[in-house]
Amino acid sequence: MQQYLELVEAALSGGTYKPNRTGVDTVSSFSEHYEVDLSKGYPLLTTKKMDGYRWNSMLHEVCWYLSGQEHIRDLREETKIWDAWADDDGHLDTAYGRFWRRYPIPAAEARLEGESWPEAADQWVTEEADGRLTFDQLQYVVDGLSDSPNSRRFVVNAWHPANAAVSTLPPCHYTFVFNVQGDRLNCHLTQRSGDIALGIPFNIAAYALLTTVVAQQTGFEPGTFAHTVVDAHVYCGRGDRGEWYADNLETLQARLADVDDREGYLAVREWLEAEAPAEAEGDERLDHVPGLLEQLSRDPLERPTLEVANVSIDDLAYEDVELLGYESHEGIAFSVAE
Numbered sequence: 001m002q003q004y005l006e007l008v009e010a011a012l013s014g015g016t017y018k019p020n021r022t023g024v025d026t027v028s029s030f031s032e033h034y035e036v037d038l039s040k041g042y043p044l045l046t047t048k049k050m051d052g053y054r055w056n057s058m059l060h061e062v063c064w065y066l067s068g069q070e071h072i073r074d075l076r077e078e079t080k081i082w083d084a085w086a087d088d089d090g091h092l093d094t095a096y097g098r099f100w101r102r103y104p105i106p107a108a109e110a111r112l113e114g115e116s117w118p119e120a121a122d123q124w125v126t127e128e129a130d131g132r133l134t135f136d137q138l139q140y141v142v143d144g145l146s147d148s149p150n151s152r153r154f155v156v157n158a159w160h161p162a163n164a165a166v167s168t169l170p171p172c173h174y175t176f177v178f179n180v181q182g183d184r185l186n187c188h189l190t191q192r193s194g195d196i197a198l199g200i201p202f203n204i205a206a207y208a209l210l211t212t213v214v215a216q217q218t219g220f221e222p223g224t225f226a227h228t229v230v231d232a233h234v235y236c237g238r239g240d241r242g243e244w245y246a247d248n249l250e251t252l253q254a255r256l257a258d259v260d261d262r263e264g265y266l267a268v269r270e271w272l273e274a275e276a277p278a279e280a281e282g283d284e285r286l287d288h289v290p291g292l293l294e295q296l297s298r299d300p301l302e303r304p305t306l307e308v309a310n311v312s313i314d315d316l317a318y319e320d321v322e323l324l325g326y327e328s329h330e331g332i333a334f335s336v337a338e
């Protein structure tokens with residue numbers, strides 16, 4: 001997908017050096033945006049291998065979101081990608097699916113005079129085992145798309161400000177809006193923070209799949225996936241390796257400006273590996289820049305397609321989604337900054 005390569009190129013060429021809470025530094029760019037037409041195929045990256053275990057992780061992650069579970073006890077049987085952020089019981093402080101499917105409704109005593117809130121018996125409201133009321137934002141949107149497709153209120157929000165202020169990892173992709181134009185269902189995702197090498201390829205695949213599923217369930221064609229990433233960053237390593245970029249980013253960017261064909265990115269990578277201090281033992285591949293330069297040197301291949309069984313968002317399971325006609329370049333290993 002050319003748009004992804006342009007995102008990588010934009011962040012590396014225009015970004016600034018930015019340390020952050022993880023201790024793994026970044027090259028970061030503000031407010032990157034791109035759009036993908038889903039009618040032209042499924043935007044699973046082809047410039048690195050995304051089928052096999054990566055596809056498995058991504059698809060189980062989407063099924064976990066749809067489940068509305070607040071824990072990863074089922075998800076961690078299938079993939080380790082969320083393990084580092086959960087406790088031994090599988091509790092996770094990041095509420096994606098839980099807020100999509102079970103957003104908290106204020107208790108009766110917390111409501112102000114004149115405010116409108118649904119009651120326990122109302123549509124899309126669940127009375128939880130302990131009596132709390134929650135709201136199913138995703139089902140509300142799916143039903144609304146069928147009943148009043150021209151509505152401009154199809155917002156699903158995973159951000160709760162008070163929770164986000166104390167959460168160990170508040171949601172990164174925190175709000176999305178569906179919007180119908182003609183027979184096309186479009187989806188706009190806003191992400192506050194995006195790990196370009198590891199997180200974003202999964203995020204693109206997940207929301208393109210979600211849009212395809214919701215379109216199928218509501219009788220629309222999958223339209224455009226639009227993605228805004230507020231802090232779009234490339235991790236560039238820990239310690240001396242990360243700090244090297246503080247002094248050398250300008251030179252790297254001058255070299256990138258001189259690249260005039262894909263091969264040229266490999267020469268930049270060679271220069272970087274010769275100049276930058278080696279990554280310390282245990283920190284290998286926390287610098288994502290070399291791997292992304294390798295990716296920039298590769299030509300995107302034809303997009304695959306998706307075949308999704310006709311099942312509701314409640315029932316969607318791993319076996320219901322098939323990836324067809326996928327071919328890719330080799331996999332690239334990156335380590336995750338915790």
Ligand SMILES: Nc1nc(=O)c2c([nH]1)NC[C@@H]1CN(c3ccc(C(=O)N[C@@H](CCC(=O)O)C(=O)O)cc3)CN21
Nearest residue numbers: 053054057079080081082195198199202334336337338
């Ligand atoms: N730094 C960072 N980047 C992220 O993308 C990220 C976080 N933290 N924290 C929370 C979640 C967890 N996510 C992750 C975590 C790990 C991989 C990862 O290691 N991906 C490997 C494949 C691993 C596998 O499927 O088992 C890859 O090569 O894509 C991807 C997304 C996305 N999020």
Ligand SMILES: O=c1ccn([C@H]2C[C@H](O)[C@@H](COP(=O)(O)O)O2)c(=O)[nH]1
Nearest residue numbers: 021169172173193194195199200203
């Ligand atoms: O779906 C996801 C989840 C997480 N990320 C990345 C973005 C950041 O690199 C980290 C989160 O760190 P913060 O300090 O909370 O921003 O995880 C992603 O890209 N996609």
